[in-house]
Amino acid sequence: xxxxxxxxxxxxxxxxxxxxxxxxxxxxxxxxxxxxxxxxxxxxxxxxxxxxxxxxxxxxxxxxxxxxxxxxxxxxxxxxxxxxxxxxxxxxxxxxxxxxxxxxxxxxxxxxxxxxxxxxxxxxxxxxxxxxxxxxxxxxxxxxxxxxxxxxxxxxxxxxxxxxxxxxxxxxxxxxxxxxxxxxxxxxxxxxxxxxxxxxxxxxxxxxxxxxxxxxxxxxxxxxxxxxxxxxxxxxxxxxxxxxxxxxxxxxxxxxxxxxxx
Numbered sequence: 001x002x003x004x005x006x007x008x009x010x011x012x013x014x015x016x017x018x019x020x021x022x023x024x025x026x027x028x029x030x031x032x033x034x035x036x037x038x039x040x041x042x043x044x045x046x047x048x049x050x051x052x053x054x055x056x057x058x059x060x061x062x063x064x065x066x067x068x069x070x071x072x073x074x075x076x077x078x079x080x081x082x083x084x085x086x087x088x089x090x091x092x093x094x095x096x097x098x099x100x101x102x103x104x105x106x107x108x109x110x111x112x113x114x115x116x117x118x119x120x121x122x123x124x125x126x127x128x129x130x131x132x133x134x135x136x137x138x139x140x141x142x143x144x145x146x147x148x149x150x151x152x153x154x155x156x157x158x159x160x161x162x163x164x165x166x167x168x169x170x171x172x173x174x175x176x177x178x179x180x181x182x183x184x185x186x187x188x189x190x191x192x193x194x195x196x197x198x199x200x201x202x203x204x205x206x207x208x209x210x211x212x213x214x215x216x217x218x219x220x221x222x223x224x225x226x227x228x229x230x231x232x233x234x235x236x237x238x239x240x241x242x243x244x245x246x247x248x249x250x251x252x253x254x255x256x257x258x259x260x261x262x
Contacts, residue, residue, distance in 0.1 A: 009214025033115030058166025075113030
């Protein structure tokens with residue numbers, strides 16, 4: 001599932017491939033990924049427009065133009081690709097944007113759980129993103145503490161709630177909690193000030209380390225690098241990792257490093 005580092009990678013790709021380029025053609029191959037607008041409306045709004053500097057907010061990518069803003073969300077299987085004029089179109093390429101230099105942007109998504117929205121002004125952008133919490137990369141420690149203090153749910157479920165904190169998904173939440181030595185099933189509002197400081201610090205360190213790779217990297221020294229092993233062990237202490245489900249999500253954690261249940 002694309003998480004904050006993945007979407008930041010898509011933002012950099014869009015910036016390098018399309019910034020300053022004019023959209024010559026929009027081909028909608030599957031209207032099932034369009035929200036609030038049809039294929040003709042999308043073409044009319046974007047053809048002839050020039051891409052500006054893109055933005056990322058949480059898991060959303062804002063493709064700015066000299067007119068409206070295209071908002072992309074990648075759900076569980078979405079991708080953004082920059083391809084050459086002779087490259088083939090794949091079965092799951094849902095929307096294609098041909099640029100004035102011949103390159104194409106492909107929005108590819110197998111499961112089509114999210115998709116594309118169009119905002120004609122900043123008020124529409126703000127309306128579409130109104131339910132998002134602060135971005136996980138820029139949230140302050142005090143704001144994080146305030147957000148968690150009112151939540152009755154479990155810590156991992158709270159961290160992956162985009163209305164609380166935008167950008168974290170399953171892999172990042174497990175990685176950050178392992179680094180902070182916090183059980184994923186702790187009550188979010190029960191963290192001590194010291195635990196909150198550690199959580200904020202490890203979240204920033206994890207995100208900053210992952211950003212250059214454009215993904216949550218499965219490094220040998222990371223929990224992420226072992227969660228899919230047949231018999232996974234903690235890369236820090238060697239204890240067999242445990243698997244459970246929280247909020248419907250597969251969760252991996254170390255019973256030694258992350259402590260016993262309160």
